[in-house]
Structure formats: structure tokens, C-alpha cells
Amino acid sequence: MDDEPRRFFGPSRDVAAPTDGPAPPRLGDPLSPTDAEALMAVVGPPELPEAWKQGFFFAGYQPYGLQQVNGGPCGVLAVIQAFVIRALHIRAPSPGALLEVDEHLRQEALLDALAEVLFRNVGDNKKAIVLLPSSSTACVLSGSQLRCLQPALFTSYDQLRHHLGQRPYRDIFLNPSGCGVPLYLFSMVWTRGIEGCRERDFDDPKSGAMIGGHGYCTQELVNLMMFGRAYSNVFDGTKRLGSAKDGWMVLQGAPRRPNIGFLSLFEAYQCIEVGSRYKGPTCPIWVVCAESHYTVLFSADAAVNPQESDKALNLFYFDQLARQSERIRLTVMPKQLPPHLSTGFEDSESMIDRCIRTKWKEASVDWNGSEVIL
Numbered sequence: 001m002d003d004e005p006r007r008f009f010g011p012s013r014d015v016a017a018p019t020d021g022p023a024p025p026r027l028g029d030p031l032s033p034t035d036a037e038a039l040m041a042v043v044g045p046p047e048l049p050e051a052w053k054q055g056f057f058f059a060g061y062q063p064y065g066l067q068q069v070n071g072g073p074c075g076v077l078a079v080i081q082a083f084v085i086r087a088l089h090i091r092a093p094s095p096g097a098l099l100e101v102d103e104h105l106r107q108e109a110l111l112d113a114l115a116e117v118l119f120r121n122v123g124d125n126k127k128a129i130v131l132l133p134s135s136s137t138a139c140v141l142s143g144s145q146l147r148c149l150q151p152a153l154f155t156s157y158d159q160l161r162h163h164l165g166q167r168p169y170r171d172i173f174l175n176p177s178g179c180g181v182p183l184y185l186f187s188m189v190w191t192r193g194i195e196g197c198r199e200r201d202f203d204d205p206k207s208g209a210m211i212g213g214h215g216y217c218t219q220e221l222v223n224l225m226m227f228g229r230a231y232s233n234v235f236d237g238t239k240r241l242g243s244a245k246d247g248w249m250v251l252q253g254a255p256r257r258p259n260i261g262f263l264s265l266f267e268a269y270q271c272i273e274v275g276s277r278y279k280g281p282t283c284p285i286w287v288v289c290a291e292s293h294y295t296v297l298f299s300a301d302a303a304v305n306p307q308e309s310d311k312a313l314n315l316f317y318f319d320q321l322a323r324q325s326e327r328i329r330l331t332v333m334p335k336q337l338p339p340h341l342s343t344g345f346e347d348s349e350s351m352i353d354r355c356i357r358t359k360w361k362e363a364s365v366d367w368n369g370s371e372v373i374l
Helices: 033-043 074-091 095-099 103-122 144-148 157-164 169-174 180-192 194-201 219-227 351-357
Strands: 128-132 150-154 238-243 247-252 261-264 285-290 293-298 313-318 328-333 364-366
Touching (some): 033 144, 033 180, 033 194, 074 095, 074 103, 074 180, 074 219, 074 285, 103 128, 103 157, 103 180, 128 169, 128 180, 157 169, 169 180, 180 219, 194 219, 219 285, 261 351, 285 351, 328 351
Parallel strands (some): 261 285
Antiparallel strands (some): 128 150, 238 247, 285 293, 313 328, 328 364
């Protein structure tokens, strides 16, 4: 019985448009077994780990900070956390107000972030499709369970943003013990489209996926959330391998300067190249990939120029998995490498320091009394 689609609990196709807000979305038929299988194939594993079962919610550690319950979905949560900070840059009246944000403002910022990533990034500012379960408590982790999902089509940002704050959407995504994070993942892939991900985005259509080993997010998923394309690389633009005679293989990286930046320890290892677009986003906020875990660095001051890499600045570090009760402020001083270091990328150095130095060259990083995260 668990494999059978269940009756949809949300708004009916025939419900009249409310007079106090945008019209409800257009509802489609529940996913067929073929649709569910194709969707799960792009996601990657046949079933998401149980660690993915959580919603988007704040905890009592930092006022602006989302909570990650278990390891696995850190890529999704870190990107949404970064867009929450971006929304607070706009909504909060001062840097101090951002750091001490109240409940109402942070909830509004969370809804802003969810809407911006799904509609403006993944949906190319044209559409968003939310896959609705049969109930707000439905567990949706495997391909067979996807058959209970019903697509709701939104055709404007304001329409999506309004309804995310209403039932059933609010209950679906913001319930801490629900399946909001997996449902958001499935909705992103469905919005971009199976063919869009596999045939137009992935470097390798046969092996590309959103979730990799041990249930961790791939670069393709992070890129999809950041700029709406599930590309496999983080350099600027595209690169071609091969020759005209033998045929070209086109590798796709950041197509434009995104709102949120990206730094990676793999660049410190000289395994990849993070381009200037990702290092210099439009907002002074960066998602940080330190091996398999994603966290966030940000300036509380929206006026900081994120393309600048030669001036000292203060950045706040937040790890949504770390139960981080202490606010961690880092002072970054470029071109002042401590004398005991030769490159700044020594194994003895903090992974976060090494990520920082991929942008702020030879920087001294002062943790201002906080325990250094190695």
C-alpha cells in the first residue's frame, strides 16, 4: 500500500483565486511511475538516506542560522542559508540587526530565500514547480514514494513567495521533522527538467547526479541552486577539450557572476579552479566547501565589495550542523601571511583558513578568540 499514490491533500484545481493575494498555482496530475523513476535517476541514489528527512527551520544557536540535523543535506541547507543572509541584507536595517534578527524577520527571509532559489535561479525567473505530497507529514525519500507527488505550477515570483507562507506549502517545507528538504530538492530538479539537467547541464549525462556518495550533495546540485544550471564545474564560462578533428567535449562552469559566491578546499589542493565570478559574487556571501561539508562565510555589512580581495574585512562563519552557540567572527588581512607559514595551505592550517586564502591571497586569519576549526 505504501507504493500506491495517495489522495492529494492540498488546494483543488477548482478553488477560486483568493481576493487578498495572488491566484493559487495550477495543479497537474500526480507523477506516473515512469516520471518518478526518471526523477530519481537524476537525483542519483534509488533512495535518499534517512538523514535527509528534515525541513527548513531555525534553531537556538544563532538568530540568523538554519539548523541541520544530520550529515548529508549540507549543500542544500548551506545555499539556502546563504540566500537567507542575502535576504537579511535587504530586510534588516543594519548589520547589527542582521546578527540579532527577530523571529518574524528571519522567517520572512527564509521564505524569500526559498522563493529566490526555486523561481529566479532554477526556474530562470519564469516558473517554479513545487511537488506536493499527499500530506504534510508524508515521508518522500524513495522513487516509489515520489508517485504521490503532484506538481503545482507557479508563473510569477510573487505568486510563489505568497503561497510559500500559506498552507499547505508552509507546513510542507518548514516542519522541522518533515520532508521539506527532500521535497525542495525534487521540486528543483522537476522545475529545471529531467532533460535540462541530463542533456544540457551535466558534463556526463550517464553519470551526472545531484546526490553523490554517502548521501552528499554534488557540485551539480550546488550550481543548480546558485545560478540555475546543474553544471559540473566552478571555473568561469566554458572550456573545450579535444580537437575539431576528433570532436570537442565542452565543460561548463559559472555562466555569470552569481549573487552568492563559492570557495573550495579542493582549490587549495589544486584539484579544481574556482573562477573569478564565483569568488566575486554580487553579495559578500560565500558558500564554503571544505571537503564533503558545506558552510557559509558572510559579511554582515551588505556594502562590502565582494570583488575586493586586497582589503582587510570581517567575515562571520556559520556551520548549520555544528550547534554553533558562539558567534564566530574572522578578521581577514590579505597579504599578511604569518611568518611561520610559507604558502598558507599547509596541512596544519584550518580548512576554513585555506579556503579563505584561495580568494584573499596570503591572508592572515584572526579567529578573534574563537576556537579555530581545523
